[in-house]
Amino acid sequence: MNKYRLAEMSWVEAEEAFKRSDTVIIGVGTLHGHGPTPIGIDASSVEKLADEVGQRTGLMVLPPLYYGENDKMREYPGSLAISQDVLERFYTDIWRSLHRNGVRKIIVLNGHGGNREPLIRSGRNVRELGMLVAILEWWNIDKRLTADAFPEGTHIMELAVAAAVGGTELIDLRDNGYKGEWGINPPLRHLFGEQIRPLGFNNFEHRGAPVIIPVDAWDIDLESPPQIERHELEALRRRGEASIERLADYIAGFARAFQQVDVTAVLAKS
Numbered sequence: 093m094n095k096y097r098l099a100e101m102s103w104v105e106a107e108e109a110f111k112r113s114d115t116v117i118i119g120v121g122t123l124h125g126h127g128p129t130p131i132g133i134d135a136s137s138v139e140k141l142a143d144e145v146g147q148r149t150g151l152m153v154l155p156p157l158y159y160g161e162n163d164k165m166r167e168y169p170g171s172l173a174i175s176q177d178v179l180e181r182f183y184t185d186i187w188r189s190l191h192r193n194g195v196r197k198i199i200v201l202n203g204h205g206g207n208r209e210p211l212i213r214s215g216r217n218v219r220e221l222g223m224l225v226a227i228l229e230w231w232n233i234d235k236r237l238t239a240d241a242f243p244e245g246t247h248i249m250e251l252a253v254a255a256a257v258g259g260t261e262l263i264d265l266r267d268n269g270y271k272g273e274w275g276i277n278p279p280l281r282h283l284f285g286e287q288i289r290p291l292g293f294n295n296f297e298h299r300g301a302p303v304i305i306p307v308d309a310w311d312i313d314l315e316s317p318p319q320i321e322r323h324e325l326e327a328l329r330r331r332g333e334a335s336i337e338r339l340a341d342y343i344a345g346f347a348r349a350f351q352q353v354d355v356t357a358v359l360a361k362s
Contacts, residue, residue: 094108094109094112094150095109096109096146096147096150096151096152096153097143097146097152097153097155098116098152098153098154098155099154099155106152106193109152110152110193110194110195111194112150113150113151113152113351114194114195114196114197114355115151115152115195115196115197115198115199115347115350115351116151116152116153116154116190116195116197116198116199117142117145117146117151117152117153117154117198117199117201117347118142118153118154118155118156118157118186118198118199118200118201119135119137119138119139119141119142119156119157119200119201119203120135120138120156120157120160120183120200120201120202120203120204120207120211121133121134121135121136121137121138121139121156121157121158121160121202121203121204121207122134122135122158122159122160122161122162122172122174122203122204122206122207123135123158123159123160123162123170123171123172124162124165124166124168124170124171124204124272125165125168125169125170125171125271125272125273126247126250126251126254126272126273126274127247127251127270127271127272127273127274127275127316128251128263128264128265128266128270128274128318128320129247129250129251129254129263129264129274130254130258130262130263130264131168131170131171132158133203133250133253133254133257134160134203134204135156135157135158135160135203135204136254136257136258137203137230137250137253137254137257138156138201138202138203138230139156139257140253140256140257140336141201141230141336141339141340141343142154142156142201144336144337144340144344145199145201145340145343145344145347148340148341148344149344149347149348149351151199151347151351154186159172159174160174160179160204160206160207161173161174161176161179161204161206161207161210162174162206163176163206164206164293164294164307164308164309165272165308165309165310166308167308167309167310167311168271168272168309168310176209176210177210179207179210179214180210180213180214180217183210183211183214184214184217184218187214187215187217187218187221187223187225188218188221190223191218191221191222191223195223196222196223196224196355197223197224197225197226197350197351197353197355198215198223198224198225198226199226199228199343199346199347199350200225200226200227200228201228201229201230201343202227202228202229203229203230205229208227208229211225211227212227215227219359222355222356222359223355224350224353224355224358224359226346226350228343228346230339230343231246231249231250233339233342233343234249234335234338234339235249237338237339237342238335238338241331241334241335241338242331242335244276244319245275245276247273247274247275247276248319248320248328249335250273251263251320251328251332252328252329252331252332252335253332253335253336254332255325255328255329255332256329256330256332256333256335256336257332257336259329260325260326260328260329263325265318265320265321265322265325266318267318268315268318269315269316269317269318270315270316270318271310271313271314271315271316272309272313273309274316275316275317275319276319278292278313278314278316279314279315279316280292280312280313280314281311281312281313281314283307283311283312284296284305287299288303288305290312292312293309293312294306294307
């Protein structure tokens, strides 16, 4: 099988790979707190998935981007935040560089919801070049594919995938509670009194209707209990492996279908 990781190719091999297909895969994430889960899960998860899809399809896999948006989580130690306008330009420059190499379709595996808007804008920026950018978010896909796989919530799903990717020894279990995207219906601080109820991140509710008030997560998060014991981690790791396998098969199927898309026909002006 031909090499599929761009970083491992010589430039001659890269040229040959670009000629074989006009479609590539890249994982993008960020670094921020997730309770006991490693802060790199948003990037390590999509790095693993991209590699699995590359093995299944032979499509070129670009090195992952570990840095991303972190506006809400910037006060957590270890959070590294890139401005969204900078991210949009950064993504756009990568897509333009790929265009010069003959790429017309990019499959982005996005591990962090905050990257979504700059990714969408970057995809629109390169449509005029005759390019399409598809953005896939694994946690949303897995919840749709297997709704009952993680009834405990997305925080446990991420923990399971982290254990599968890096091993259970990376999980920081301790007796006290955790802040930062952790827990089912986690307790949140009522910053604005009892009539304006916090729902999470920047979302609030007043008299049954939604209100958006931008705040830092550190200002609103309260500690949630660990919810899991050390002896449960191995079973959780196996669930994470099953999730990765399920997701990789789905994404590989999408990649094969997307690869067949005629970009010229799709973007032709009527």
